[in-house]
Amino acid sequence: QKAPGLYTKDLATMMYGFGDAKEPNPATVREVEALVYEHVAGVTSAALDLAALRGGSLDEECFTFLLRHDLAKLRRLHYLWAREVEIKGARQAAEKEPDEDDLFAFGSGEGAAAGGGGGGGGGGAGAG
Secondary structure, eight states: OOOTTTTHHHHHHHHHHTTSOSSOOHHHHHHHHHHHHHHHHHHHHHHHHHHHHHTSOOOHHHHHHHTTTOHHHHHHHHHHHHHHHHHHHHHHHHHSOOOHHHHTOTTOSTTTTTTOSSSSSSSSTTOO
C-alpha cells in the first residue's frame, strides 16, 4: 500500500532543480510520485522474484543483476551503497566513546617515532 504524498515535498524540490517552477503544479507532483512509486515497486518486486528463484534472500546481487544492462543506474546504485557504508562507519565512529589512546593518537602514527609525525612539510613520499 502506498502512502500518498510521502515524497511530495522532496519531488517538488527535485522537479524545481530539473527546471520546473519553484512550486510545481500539485497534480504534476502527484503524477511524478505515482510514476516513481510504480517504478520502485516494480524493480523491488522483480528483485524479490529473483531472490525466490535463487532460493535466497533479497540482497545487493538481486538488484545488481536486474540493473546490469543499465550502466548509469548500476553505477548510481553502487555509489549509493558505498556512501551508505561510509555514513554507517562515520556514525559508529561518532557514537564510540573515545578512550585515552584515541585522544592522544594524533601525530603519533608510524612516522612520529622517527620524527616524521606531527608538523608540516617533509617526511612524505618522495621527500628526501
